[in-house]
Amino acid sequence: MSESSETVSNESLGEELAGESALQTRSLWKDAVGRLLRNRLSVIGLIITLFLLVAALFGPYIAPYSYTEQDLLNVAKMPSPDHWLGTDEIGRDLFSRVLWGARTATLVAIFTTFISVIIGVIIGAIAGYGGALADNITGRIIDIVMSVPGLLLAALIAVSIKEPVVTWAENIYDTTGFPLFADTTWLDLLVVFGGLAFVSWPGYARLIRGQIFSLREEQYIEAAKSVGVSELKIALRHLLPNAIGPVIVTLTFSFSSAMVLESSLSYLGIGVQPPQASWGNMIASNIGSWSYRPWLVAVPALTLAIVTLGINFLGDGLNDALNPRSKRSI
Amino acid sequence: MFVYTIKRLAVAIPTFIAVLLITFTLTVLSPFDPVAMMMSQFEGTLDTLAREEVIERIRDQYGLNDSYWVQFSRWIGRLVQGDLGISINGQRDVLRMIVKTFPISFQLGLAGAVVTTILGIPLGCIAALRQNTWLDYTIVGGTLGFRTVPVFVLAPLLLVLFVLVLDIMRVPRGWDGLFQSKVILPVFILALGPLPVVVRQTRAAVLEVFSMDYVRTAKMKGLEMWRIILRHILRNALIPVVTTLGFIAEGLIVGSIFLDSIFAIPGFGGVAEAGFRGFDYPVIMGVTMVSAIMIILTNLIVDLVYPFLDPRIKIE
Numbered sequence: 001m002s003e004s005s006e007t008v009s010n011e012s013l014g015e016e017l018a019g020e021s022a023l024q025t026r027s028l029w030k031d032a033v034g035r036l037l038r039n040r041l042s043v044i045g046l047i048i049t050l051f052l053l054v055a056a057l058f059g060p061y062i063a064p065y066s067y068t069e070q071d072l073l074n075v076a077k078m079p080s081p082d083h084w085l086g087t088d089e090i091g092r093d094l095f096s097r098v099l100w101g102a103r104t105a106t107l108v109a110i111f112t113t114f115i116s117v118i119i120g121v122i123i124g125a126i127a128g129y130g131g132a133l134a135d136n137i138t139g140r141i142i143d144i145v146m147s148v149p150g151l152l153l154a155a156l157i158a159v160s161i162k163e164p165v166v167t168w169a170e171n172i173y174d175t176t177g178f179p180l181f182a183d184t185t186w187l188d189l190l191v192v193f194g195g196l197a198f199v200s201w202p203g204y205a206r207l208i209r210g211q212i213f214s215l216r217e218e219q220y221i222e223a224a225k226s227v228g229v230s231e232l233k234i235a236l237r238h239l240l241p242n243a244i245g246p247v248i249v250t251l252t253f254s255f256s257s258a259m260v261l262e263s264s265l266s267y268l269g270i271g272v273q274p275p276q277a278s279w280g281n282m283i284a285s286n287i288g289s290w291s292y293r294p295w296l297v298a299v300p301a302l303t304l305a306i307v308t309l310g311i312n313f314l315g316d317g318l319n320d321a322l323n324p325r326s327k328r329s330i
Numbered sequence: 331m332f333v334y335t336i337k338r339l340a341v342a343i344p345t346f347i348a349v350l351l352i353t354f355t356l357t358v359l360s361p362f363d364p365v366a367m368m369m370s371q372f373e374g375t376l377d378t379l380a381r382e383e384v385i386e387r388i389r390d391q392y393g394l395n396d397s398y399w400v401q402f403s404r405w406i407g408r409l410v411q412g413d414l415g416i417s418i419n420g421q422r423d424v425l426r427m428i429v430k431t432f433p434i435s436f437q438l439g440l441a442g443a444v445v446t447t448i449l450g451i452p453l454g455c456i457a458a459l460r461q462n463t464w465l466d467y468t469i470v471g472g473t474l475g476f477r478t479v480p481v482f483v484l485a486p487l488l489l490v491l492f493v494l495v496l497d498i499m500r501v502p503r504g505w506d507g508l509f510q511s512k513v514i515l516p517v518f519i520l521a522l523g524p525l526p527v528v529v530r531q532t533r534a535a536v537l538e539v540f541s542m543d544y545v546r547t548a549k550m551k552g553l554e555m556w557r558i559i560l561r562h563i564l565r566n567a568l569i570p571v572v573t574t575l576g577f578i579a580e581g582l583i584v585g586s587i588f589l590d591s592i593f594a595i596p597g598f599g600g601v602a603e604a605g606f607r608g609f610d611y612p613v614i615m616g617v618t619m620v621s622a623i624m625i626i627l628t629n630l631i632v633d634l635v636y637p638f639l640d641p642r643i644k645i646e
Contacts, residue, residue, distance in 0.1 A: 144348040148622045160356040268606040290486045297486040309475045
């Protein structure tokens with residue numbers, strides 16, 4: 001080894017010889033991870049995202065106070081050793097509420113993304129495989145949904161389905177007595193999921209459709225077809241692995257936009273209702289007093305800004321890492 | 331051109347009708363019962379037996395017992411006459427509320443669009459010309475950051491920064507016309523939302539044009555760089571930027587929903603926000619429809635203007 005490392009050519013030769021096994025271990029994914037970790041911004045994004053996930057999972061255990069506990073002797077206090085980020089307008093610990101808000105935001109973002117991916121993949125697949133007519137019809141539907149601002153449509157849906165959902169739950173509670181249906185906080189979340197999922201799926205449907213159409217032209221798909229591989233097998237074996245990169249990137253971006261939409265709805269008083277903590281309703285309830293209690297607005301606002309920035313940087317890095325050919329084409 | 335226009339209209343009109351249908355269906359599903367609302371005023375004056383009868387008669391009178399399609403066509407008929415209904419909170423004419431506030435938001439939005447363009451196109455050019463340098467990363471990364479940070483986050487943070495920390499402005503509140511210093515911050519915040527789209531589009535377009543033969547020829551002839559940029563690159567790169575107008579319109583509308591109340595601007599967005607906060611159905615519907623009309627119209631105009639800007643687009 002020491003002899004061969006004398007010259008550059010020998011070294012590269014040795015690497016090539018050893019490459020037989022290295023070739024198999026250095027997979028596409030490892031490559032992607034390497035590219036991701038070399039990008040400084042995306043590492044920052046990754047760290048912020050991990051922080052968010054930890055806060056969402058363990059926040060309630062880390063939080064020094066409950067999110068509803070009021071300390072009426074210490075209302076709207078500046079940050080102090082007792083209350084790290086101060087207390088809000090009715091004496092609740094701001095740090096604890098921010099942690100609980102992380103849980104709300106993450107929960108909504110995960111569920112909304114999950115629901116809208118499922119709808120989007122189904123409709124995208126119908127558009128991609130169902131022939132020209134199906135493609136036209138789904139294309140129309142997507143155009144229509146996208147022509148209304150997402151926030152307005154989500155808000156309209158949330159407002160409309162809220163009351164029916166609450167009555168439905170009350171009816172179930174009256175007949176079955178399940179304690180689960182007595183609590184309405186998760187119903188708020190359900191309403192938000194519904195509204196947000198409805199406005200987020202078209203992006204996925206378009207993406208999946210585009211992937212199906214563009215990958216179909218690839219020669220390896222043609223080759224697979226010519227040797228008689230079934231459509232389903234081609235879809236699972238070739239289309240899916242190739243489409244997964246762009247899907248992951250879109251997932252990241254829509255995760256942050258779902259979070260922002262949840263905060264927006266909660267800010268407008270449609271989404272998550274107080275006393276449940278959401279960064280949106282925390283900003284809303286203090287925005288009027290920004291000039292004399294700035295930290296009450298600044299803390300949730302900065303948290304939301306940093307988190308969305310971090311996730312976007314991560315998504316950007318993932319885009320470069322997973323689609324190296326489209327480098328810097330955001 | 332005529333056929334093209336007809337085709338574009340054939341896309342825009344059904345989209346609009348579908349938006350109407352969605353909005354109406356959501357109202358039918360909605361919890362709001364106008365009759366129950368009316369009856370609550372007579373609480374205690376009617377005995378319970380007569381009450382059911384009265385409610386039924388009122389529902390008949392207002393056609394609330396008719397079928398879905400009858401109600402829908404009647405609703406469309408009223409819309410055509412400009413009747414958007416009456417708000418629940420305050421009993422005001424929704425169309426009047428929108429018409430009164432719309433000009434203010436339109437001016438603000440126009441100013442925002444101008445600022446976005448003025449900032450976005452040069453930034454996109456610089457990023458493209460310095461591709462893959464720190465400048466490029468800073469511009470793209472910086473604007474990317476603002477891609478999703480909402481107005482209700484930016485506005486208070488910038489207010490705290492400019493008014494409390496830096497102390498360079500007084501609290502901007504209210505509306506005294508467009509050419510006032512207090513408009514600067516709201517317009518700037520509005521403009522930040524759609525900015526990344528403009529920057530990205532410009533950057534991509536400039537990069538594409540940059541590799542064209544005529545640019546290389548111009549460079550070989552020894553033309554100065556700024557002249558190449560102005561005469562050859564920018565001119566051709568601006569065409570795809572026009573397509574972002576729809577995004578800009580959407581960004582401005584959504585932005586103003588949050589902006590108006592923060593800066594006490596009596597605009598369209600403020601009406602929308604109050605509508606949402608009060609679960610004020612007619613207002614929410616009116617606002618959604620007007621926004622959808624604005625976006626569909628903007629996209630239609632972009633589609634119609636585009637062939638003139640780029641003759642390569644096939645008109646048929």
